[in-house]
Amino acid sequence: MVITQAIEDYLKTIYLLGQGGEVATSAIALKLKVSPPSVTGMVKKLAEMKLLRYTRYQGVELTPAGEKIALEVVRHHRLLELYLQEALGYPWDKVHEEAEKLEHVISEEFEDRIAEALGWPETDPHGHPIPTKDGVLPAVAVRELLAVETGQSATVRQVSDGDPGMLRYLASLGFFPGATVQVLEKAPFEGPLRVRVGEAEHAVGRELARHVLVSAATPAEV
Amino acid sequence: MVITQAIEDYLKTIYLLGQGGEVATSAIALKLKVSPPSVTGMVKKLAEMKLLRYTRYQGVELTPAGEKIALEVVRHHRLLELYLQEALGYPWDKVHEEAEKLEHVISEEFEDRIAEALGWPETDPHGHPIPTKDGVLPAVAVRELLAVETGQSATVRQVSDGDPGMLRYLASLGFFPGATVQVLEKAPFEGPLRVRVGEAEHAVGRELARHVLVSAATPAEV
DNA sequence: CTAATTTCTTAGGCCAGACTAAGTTCTTTT
DNA sequence: AAAAGAACTTAGTCTGGCCTAAGAAATTAG
Ligand SMILES: [Mn+2]
Ligand SMILES: [Mn+2]
Ligand SMILES: [Mn+2]
Ligand SMILES: [Mn+2]
Numbered sequence: 329m330v331i332t333q334a335i336e337d338y339l340k341t342i343y344l345l346g347q348g349g350e351v352a353t354s355a356i357a358l359k360l361k362v363s364p365p366s367v368t369g370m371v372k373k374l375a376e377m378k379l380l381r382y383t384r385y386q387g388v389e390l391t392p393a394g395e396k397i398a399l400e401v402v403r404h405h406r407l408l409e410l411y412l413q414e415a416l417g418y419p420w421d422k423v424h425e426e427a428e429k430l431e432h433v434i435s436e437e438f439e440d441r442i443a444e445a446l447g448w449p450e451t452d453p454h455g456h457p458i459p460t461k462d463g464v465l466p467a468v469a470v471r472e473l474l475a476v477e478t479g480q481s482a483t484v485r486q487v488s489d490g491d492p493g494m495l496r497y498l499a500s501l502g503f504f505p506g507a508t509v510q511v512l513e514k515a516p517f518e519g520p521l522r523v524r525v526g527e528a529e530h531a532v533g534r535e536l537a538r539h540v541l542v543s544a545a546t547p548a549e550v
Numbered sequence: 551m552v553i554t555q556a557i558e559d560y561l562k563t564i565y566l567l568g569q570g571g572e573v574a575t576s577a578i579a580l581k582l583k584v585s586p587p588s589v590t591g592m593v594k595k596l597a598e599m600k601l602l603r604y605t606r607y608q609g610v611e612l613t614p615a616g617e618k619i620a621l622e623v624v625r626h627h628r629l630l631e632l633y634l635q636e637a638l639g640y641p642w643d644k645v646h647e648e649a650e651k652l653e654h655v656i657s658e659e660f661e662d663r664i665a666e667a668l669g670w671p672e673t674d675p676h677g678h679p680i681p682t683k684d685g686v687l688p689a690v691a692v693r694e695l696l697a698v699e700t701g702q703s704a705t706v707r708q709v710s711d712g713d714p715g716m717l718r719y720l721a722s723l724g725f726f727p728g729a730t731v732q733v734l735e736k737a738p739f740e741g742p743l744r745v746r747v748g749e750a751e752h753a754v755g756r757e758l759a760r761h762v763l764v765s766a767a768t769p770a771e772v
Numbered sequence: 773c774t775a776a777t778t779t780c781t782t783a784g785g786c787c788a789g790a791c792t793a794a795g796t797t798c799t800t801t802t
Numbered sequence: 803a804a805a806a807g808a809a810c811t812t813a814g815t816c817t818g819g820c821c822t823a824a825g826a827a828a829t830t831a832g
Contacts, residue, residue, distance in 0.1 A: 334789065354809065366790055368811055373788090385797060385810055415637070416663040429655040435648055441638040556819065576779065588820055590781055595818090607780060607827060 329377055333432045336401045338370055339379060342390055343398035350387035399459040404431040404439060406452035406459075409489070411442040413453045420453045421495035454495075455486035455505030455541070470541040473509065474521070474534055481510040482542035494539065501530050503540055551599055555654045558623045560592055561601060564612055565620035572609035621681040626653040626661060628674035628681075631711070633664040635675045642675045643717035676717075677708035677727030677763070692763040695731065696743070696756055703732040704764035716761065723752050725762055 341359050345351045353367040360367070375382040379394035390398060408427035412418040418426070443449070443461075450466065451457055457466045470485045484507045487498050502525040503509070512529065513522040520531040563581050567573045575589040582589070597604040601616035612620060630649035634640040640648070665671070665683075672688065673679055681687045692707045706729045709720050724747040725731070734751065735744040742753040 332788075352809080353811090362789085363791060364810065365792080365812080370789075412660075416660070416667065418659075418663070422659065426657055426660060429657075430652070433651040433655055435651075437640075437644065438634075438638070438648060441640070445638065554818075574779085575781090584819090585821060586780065587782080587822080592819075 331397060334370070335374065335379075336397065336432055338367075338374060339390065339394050339398040340401045340405075342380065342388060343395060343402065346388075346390065350389050352387045356388075396463050399463045399465060401431055402465070403459040403461070404434055406456055407439060407442055407446070407449070408434070409452045409454070410446055410449055410458075414446060415442075420489075420499065421492035423453055424489045425492075451505065452489075454489040455484070456489070468543070470543050472538050473511070473523075473532075473540040473542050474537040476509075476511045476542060478511055478514055481508055481545035483508055483545055484540060485543050486541040488539040494536070498536075498540070501532065502526055502528065508545060509540075509542065553619060556592070557596065557601075558619065558654055560589075560596060561612065561616050561620040562623045562627075564602065564610060565617060565624065568610075568612065572611050574609045578610075618685050621685045621687060623653055624687070625681040625683070626656055628678055629661060629664055629668070629671070630656070631674045631676070632668055632671055632680075636668060637664075641718075642711075642721065643714035645675055646711045647714075673727065674711075676711040677706070678711070690765070692765050694760050695733070695745075695754075695762040695764050696759040698731075698733045698764060700733055700736055703730055703767035705730055705767055706762060707765050708763040710761040716758070720758075720762070723754070724748055724750065730767060731762075731764065 337360060338356065341356055342351050345355050345359065353371060354364055356371075357364045357367045371380065371382050371388050374380045374394065375388075378391055379397065380388050380390045382388050405427045408430050409423040412423045412426055413420060439461075449458060457468055459465045468485060473482065473484075476482050484503055484505055486505060487495065487503060489495065498504075507525055510524045511521055512524055515521070518534055520533050521537050522529060522531050524530075559582060560578065563578055564573050567577050567581065575593060576586055578593075579586045579589045593602065593604050593610050596602050596616065597610075600613055601619065602610050602612045604610050627649045630652050631645040634645045634648055635642060661683075671680060679688045679690055690707060695704065695706075698704050706725055706727055708727060709717065709725060711717065720726075729747055732746045733743055734746055737743070740756055742755050743759050744751060744753050746752075
């Protein structure tokens with residue numbers, strides 16, 4: 329029962345889509361950019377391997393064994409992203425792609441050494457929590473910026489890391505984890521939000537505001 | 551015509567075995583730990599792709615296109631080895647294995663950034679020259695320690711990096727690139743060499759003495 | 773110079789992981 | 803409650819990269 333790169337990618341994807349629930353095969357197919365039949369096939373195999381539970385037409389849920397592997401890959405990914413930024417000077421819109429390939433090949437030794445070099449960090453460049461070595465993902469209470477009421481302030485916690493263009497745009501607006509934002513206005517008819525970030529004011533679309541996760545204002549830490 | 555990881559390994563292996571000559575399929579099979587028929591099959595495909603020339607029963611020789619890819623992989627490998635040692639504190643007997651996996655997945659950007667971090671180095675931890683970005687492997691004039699005449703001194707230039715145990719032993723004897731060694735005696739009947747390294751004297755077997763490459767004494771540089 | 777041995781290739785197959793085309797089953801609509 | 807539509811699975815294929823068994827060519831030995 330050998331854990332291939334493909335298997336790691338399936339488990340990671342299911343984990344990130346699922347977060348404690350059933351995941352539809354089509355969702356997996358979409359994320360991994362493979363056809364739905366490919367997912368059905370792989371998922372049957374992973375069920376055989378006891379890495380997930382699968383009920384036909386019902387979707388899929390990771391077992392503890394499957395989740396353990398998923399979390400290891402996620403830890404690799406997020407540590408690598410941070411290492412690329414901190415140690416090699418990558419811009420934050422390029423770390424994801426590189427980490428996506430490296431996450432499958434680094435050894436435990438490599439993982440430990442970069443974790444140490446980074447001072448055992450807790451979040452990646454986009455604010456996502458890094459699972460601990462024993463497979464625990466720290467829970468964080470966040471909601472979408474879109475959900476913040478008009479007039480309220482909040483602290484940016486996490487941003488989506490999949491789209492480099494979006495990341496560059498978010499950076500240009502000052503949407504970094506830790507930044508304080510205030511929602512000044514929400515235009516009606518699915519219109520944009522007017523927000524203040526530091527000194528500046530920006531109009532941001534609702535789609536974008538769904539990709540920025542925030543917590544209550546006034547960060548507890550620096 | 552996509553260059554897979556397997557193809558990269560074949561080309562690299564052929565390059566390192568060949569160094570300007572025909573390479574037997576069995577030699578490739580031995581090095582890559584695959585069966586001879588697997589090599590024949592792959593080699594036919596690589597010939598199709600114009601990455602090497604293949605004549606049945608005669609062996610194989612890289613084309614310029616094939617050599618270019620091989621040198622890129624070798625550059626990745628050797629830069630990675632040095633980076634693992636210098637930046638992450640790996641001992642020199644562990645860098646090879648890790649680099650063996652990473653060499654296939656890093657981007658040009660990663661390559662450039664570690665090269666820069668290392669100050670555009672010219673040799674890896676074992677003394678092997680690092681091919682330049684435009685695909686030139688600096689030639690070095692070396693011979694086996696075994697070939698040094700009794701009484702003569704020489705400077706260690708390169709050591710084999712495949713066997714971690716051997717590397718640890720070589721380190722314990724002081725056989726690092728740059729070290730000065732003097733051959734005091736060669737025991738007859740394929741016996742060991744008595745050599746001086748710094749203050750210490752050691753008896754080393756002929757097999758080991760074949761894995762240490764040296765140049766004329768008195769290093770030109772420090 | 774033939775015979776034995778070694779080296780290499782062909783033949784045939786397997787497995788992982790993807791695909792398209794053609795059903796099923798579930799869900800939504802009327 | 804039936805029909806239409808969406809979601810999912812089955813069936814059948816393909817490609818890459820490996821394998822073993824058997825045969826052909828090259829090399830070495832007698
Ligand atoms: Mn990422
Ligand atoms: Mn991230
Ligand atoms: Mn090496
Ligand atoms: Mn080396």
